[in-house]
Amino acid sequence: xxxxxxxxxxxQASVIRDLFAYGQQQAAIVGKENVFDFSIGNPxxxxxxxxxxxxxxLLDTRESVAVHGYTAxxxxxxxxxGLAEYMNRTYDAGVKADNFYMTCGAAASLTITLKAIVExxxxxIVLIAPFFPxxxxxxxxxxxxxxxxxxxTEHFQLSLTALEQAITPHTRAxxxxxxxxxxxxxxxxxxxxxxxxxxxxKSAEIGHPIYLISDEPYREIVYDGAPIxxxxxxxxxxxxxxxYSKSLSLPGERIGYILVPDCVSDAKTVYTAVCGAGRSMGFxxxxxxxxxxxxxxxxxxxxxxxxxxxxxxxxxxLKDMGYDCVYPSGAFYLFVKSPEPDAKAFSDKAKQLNxxxxxxxxxxxxxxxxxxYCVDPDMIRRSxxxxxQLIQQYQ
Numbered sequence: 001x002x003x004x005x006x007x008x009x010x011x012q013a014s015v016i017r018d019l020f021a022y023g024q025q026q027a028a029i030v031g032k033e034n035v036f037d038f039s040i041g042n043p044x045x046x047x048x049x050x051x052x053x054x055x056x057x058l059l060d061t062r063e064s065v066a067v068h069g070y071t072a073x074x075x076x077x078x079x080x081x082g083l084a085e086y087m088n089r090t091y092d093a094g095v096k097a098d099n100f101y102m103t104c105g106a107a108a109s110l111t112i113t114l115k116a117i118v119e120x121x122x123x124x125i126v127l128i129a130p131f132f133p134x135x136x137x138x139x140x141x142x143x144x145x146x147x148x149x150x151x152x153t154e155h156f157q158l159s160l161t162a163l164e165q166a167i168t169p170h171t172r173a174x175x176x177x178x179x180x181x182x183x184x185x186x187x188x189x190x191x192x193x194x195x196x197x198x199x200x201x202k203s204a205e206i207g208h209p210i211y212l213i214s215d216e217p218y219r220e221i222v223y224d225g226a227p228i229x230x231x232x233x234x235x236x237x238x239x240x241x242x243x244y245s246k247s248l249s250l251p252g253e254r255i256g257y258i259l260v261p262d263c264v265s266d267a268k269t270v271y272t273a274v275c276g277a278g279r280s281m282g283f284x285x286x287x288x289x290x291x292x293x294x295x296x297x298x299x300x301x302x303x304x305x306x307x308x309x310x311x312x313x314x315x316x317x318l319k320d321m322g323y324d325c326v327y328p329s330g331a332f333y334l335f336v337k338s339p340e341p342d343a344k345a346f347s348d349k350a351k352q353l354n355x356x357x358x359x360x361x362x363x364x365x366x367x368x369x370x371x372x373y374c375v376d377p378d379m380i381r382r383s384x385x386x387x388x389q390l391i392q393q394y395q
Contacts, residue, residue: 014133016040019347019356026354036383038371039356041181041332043249045302045374051248054296058289071291073284074275075102075257079291083257086298091230095261101274102286104254106217107134109241110175113213113258114142115277116270117172117239121145126166126174128158129364130335132181132215144172151365156183156326156335158191160198167202173211174199176231179218179330182363182370184311186226186330189234196235209237209265217243217256218331220301223308226329236263239270244294246332249302255290307332310373314380321384321391332374335360338367339394349393353386 013021019039027035058067074080080097087093103109114125123144127135129151139146147166152159163174176195178187187195195212203210214231219242222228232238243256260271278284314334318325324337336357338346343359347369350357360368373380 009137015362016133016358019351019358022351023354023356030354033382035354035356036379036386037356038373038375038383039358041246041372041374042251043246043302043332043374044376045249045304045306047249048297048300048302050297050300051250051293054293055289057296058292067289067292069288070285071102071288073279075100075286076288076291076295079295080257082295082298087230087259090299091233093230093232093261094263095259099260099262099267099271101258101260101271101278102291103241103256103258103278103283104286105245105251105256106215106241106243107138108254108283108286109243109256109258110135110213110215111138111141111281112274112277112283113239113241114138114144114173115281116273117211118142118144119172122170123172124168124170125172126163127364128163128174128176130156130180130182130360130368131175131177131364133362135175145170147171148364153365153368156180156185158187158195160194163195164198164202167206167210169206171202171206171210173213175213175215177215177218179221181218181331182333182358182360182365182368183326183335184328184331184333185326186222187229189227189229192229192231192234199235199237203237211264212238214238214240216240217246220247221304221307221332222330223304223311224329232261232263236261237265239264244290247301248294248297250290253287253290253293255287255294306377307374310375310377310380313377314371314373317380317384318387321388322395323387323391332372334371334373335365336369336371338369339391341367343367343369350386350390353390355383355386355390 023035023037080100083100084095084097124147125139125144126147128149199210212235240259245251326335347359358370
């Protein structure tokens with residue numbers, strides 16, 4: 001026998017992964033150049049040179065156990081100290097090595113954090129649509145319930161009125177994701193200031209802190225001169241979940257961290273719970289080599305100018321064809337309104353043209369599709385004929 005819940009999860013692959021797999025199959029049939037795969041957020045920009053250089057240096061100069069052996073469960077102390085110094089230098093964060101827990105990317109960071117703060121089956125986690133679909137899986141895994149805030153389809157920003165109505169005595173946390181996957185929107189300092197005021201007020205009313213879990217795999221990927229914000233400066237009870245998958249183009253290496261700053265209420269207890277949650281799920285000793293690599297690459301970034309060029313190319317091209325697009329200020333996704341109410345049907349019509357775009361129903365935002373533009377710019381240009389053929393079916 002096996003868990004029916006896990007069988008159901010294992011039987012139902014994400015729509016993103018399904019489209020990605022379909023694209024690989026089609027490429028073998030019709031040729032890769034004839035498949036326009038915008039399904040998955042797989043960085044196309046190479047990792048900065050420091051990644052290759054540091055890997056080579058580490059392999060050439062250190063003994064095997066110092067490269068491939070275990071670190072402490074929470075991560076190598078020198079790496080965590082380096083992270084603290086970088087965050088203090090960059091954001092005046094006021095953090096220490098012992099505020100960091102190294103993880104296998106943002107997914108591990110989120111699942112550990114949720115497991116650490118959820119206490120009862122009645123606990124609620126607020127998700128702000130549109131959101132990364134796996135959030136619901138992570139919340140259920142922690143034994144909590146998701147409360148979904150409907151999307152603001154006018155601005156794709158945070159509706160504080162709707163959030164206030166969604167918070168109950170059972171609310172344990174709110175997850176924010178800015179820059180946002182899938183909409184590409186970025187929260188401003190004013191938004192965080194107002195959000196902090198609301199969460200402080202509601203925390204006082206219900207008698208316990210409401211945590212803000214800031215999911216930040218796209219932290220540095222912002223455009224138009226937008227500032228990169230350190231969220232705990234606005235709201236003390238913020239736990240940061242970070243990944244180097246996008247900033248250093250290392251999605252397959254699975255390296256990131258959880259940051260529990262001292263300003264979090266009862267921070268030491270929360271951090272201890274993070275350590276316990278990591279232990280309970282086997283998320284200890286994140287990949288040793290890549291802990292050391294990120295220490296050597298602190299402050300480095302893949303060339304996001306290439307994403308910015310793709311953003312402008314795709315956004316302007318689709319707008320000119322008549323598509324209704326959400327202007328992306330960050331990340332590397334374009335969110336587009338489906339010309340028909342059923343975005344899955346629209347995505348299926350695109351699929352017939354080997355144009356792979358993701359219906360956003362599972363992102364909590366029916367009627368929209370996500371187009372990932374972390375791709376070869378030549379593919380974007382070649383895809384325009386298919387995009388034009390697709391929209392003409394509705395004009």
